[in-house]
Amino acid sequence: MDSRICDMLGIEFPLVAFTHCRDVVVEVSKAGGFGVLGAASMSPEQLEVELSWIDEHIDGMPYGVDLIVPNKFVGKGETPSPEELLAMLPPEHRKFADGILAANGIEPGAPDQAFLRQRISLSKNLALEGAKAHMDVAFSHPIKLIANALGVPPREMLARGRADGVAVAALVGAKSHAINQVQAGVDILVVAGGEAGGHCGGVST
Incomplete structure (x- = not known):
């Protein structure tokens, strides 16, 4: 072609x-x-x-x-820990995400912290x-x-x-x-x- x-x-x-x-x-x-x-x-x-x-x-x-x-x-230029990055998530964002889960019959709740830390640790790749x-x-x-x-x-x-x-x-x-x-x-x-x-x-x- x-x-x-x-x-x-x-x-x-x-x-x-x-x-x-x-x-x-x-x-x-x-x-x-x-x-x-x-x-x-x-x-x-x-x-x-x-x-x-x-x-x-x-x-x-x-x-x-x-x-x-x-x-x-x-x-930028810093190396925040996964916990520090998680703390940057606005409460409104968490509330919005929980609302989507609830609307689709999925129990909102605390995410798997170990999984989140593992995923967020990959932010160093950025x-x-x-x-x-x-x-x-x-x-x-x-x-x-x-x-x-x-x-x-x-x-x-x-x-x-x-x-x-x-x-x-x-x-x-x-x-x-x-x-x-x-x-x-x-x-x-x-x-x-x-x-x-x-x-x-x-x-x-």
């Missing part, structure tokens, strides 16, 4: 599939599309395991990796230092694309992409987002509304 993105990524069809499942990455890419592994919730060690498995099963077809490296967020560890792993594999799913990619991601011939993608939900991404040197814009995980704020599809 004649499409610029097919030429850029070396694929047959202009179909890009984001997933947290390595099997889906492999099957989409082997079918002529382009699988992208969402890695933000993984440790660098787990990402290495997943990408090594993909390399062994994808028959040389192209694939990519998606990270989340925000430019600004509360606590800071530049944690993201650099992910980038080191990703760029050690034959990826054809690396994406930043929240804001303009950090300079290091853009520079390493250019140096390695890896396309850099980023999400946009408004004209101003697109302008900022293009000016930064992003290769591929992923246009998405707030319904797709809130990556671009409250802008609707």
